[in-house]
Amino acid sequence: MDPTTDNAGQSADPGNARTALEALRAEIAKAVVGQDAAVTGLVVALLCRGHVLLEGVPGVAKTLLVRALAAATELDTKRVQFTPDLMPSDVTGSLVYDSRTAEFSFQAGPAFTNLLLADEINRTPPKTQSSLLEAMEERQVTVDGTPRPLPEPFLVAATQNPVEYEGTYPLPEAQLDRFLLKLTVPLPTRQDEIDVLTRHASGFNPRDLHAAGVRPVASAADLEAARAEVAKTTVSPEITAYVVDLCRATRESPSLTLGVSPRGATALLSTARAWAWLTGRDYVTPDDVKALALPTLRHRLQLRPEAEMEGVTTDSVINAILAHVPVPR
DSSP states (O other): OOOEEOTTSOEEOHHHHHHHHHHHHHHHTTTOOSOHHHHHHHHHHHHHTOOEEEEOOTTSSHHHHHHHHHHTBTOOEEEEEOOTTOOTHHHHEEEEEETTTTEEEEEEOTTSSSEEEEETGGGSOHHHHGGGHHHHHHSEEEETTEEEEOOSSOEEEEEEOOTTSTTOOOOOHHHHTTOSEEEEOOOOOHHHHHHHHHHHHTTOOTTOTTTTTOOOOBOHHHHHHHHHHHTTOBOOHHHHHHHHHHHHHHHTOTTEEEOOOHHHHHHHHHHHHHHHHHTTOSBOOHHHHHHHHHHHHGGGOEEOHHHHHTTOOHHHHHHHHHHHSOOOO
16 A cells, blocks of 8 residues: 555555554543543544543543644644533624625634533523534534535534533434444542542643643554554444344343444444554454443443333443353454
8 A cells, every 4th residue: 555645745655554643642631630541542543543431530531531642743723621501603603794895705713623522511592502412423514504614624522511410402413423433531540549639749730731741643644554454444234233143132132222223333344443553453353342342432321210210221221232142263
């Protein structure tokens, strides 16, 4: 395969693409302690051209994770703090009247970037949440009837507090389905929390990642070369059938009112391929599918009220399905 060339004319050797993507995880770890699963999920999303929803209580470094990812790549990034009074045009952009020319001109919003950090997305009403739907799915924004393409690559990394927290608006199912992964960011372990405090006592400033030593280690060219290699990862008919069986089982679960759609099945296959490639293989195994099942499927399921009252979670439903659906040999 020919080297991939980015907009600046630089090229990336596909043979080094995996090294660059693996280096991302080490670079982000300079700023974020003990969130390896979330970091890996962000890298998988980059490989799959997918969007990520990060959920966790306030103060567990959700925003810092995304900022560190941006600092470790050569991608343009913008941040939007979602609030109850945020308007859709504050995200996508709007037409502005120019008195000198007596004409309206388009002023691009923060959505016109490579990595959009949508901070606390569930603190804004559904009208503004939905302004991201077209951008996430079509990778364009339509203003006054004119579609305007977004830069490539384009990834939305949205953070949200758990839905039971005061002042939150649950994301509608249609928008949740647009996210490739939902990553839960847990509270750190005792030792990880000690490490966090030790870093802060030593002068670590989360607002100055450059001083923390975070450097760009992967370019857009590296990313494009990596995606081309992921596309070559072999998927056997047995693995394809296994993914379909898992997703169909969610539609038959007595604990759910909404199972995984074909879009979700496609997403699971994509993330499993990316994970297989990241671990150094050119073929997908059932373990790759199992490893990505929870983050890829958990937000696409809807529990029955009675099951929720009994303490059933979407993660427990998925784990039960993984335990019962026959694994191909």
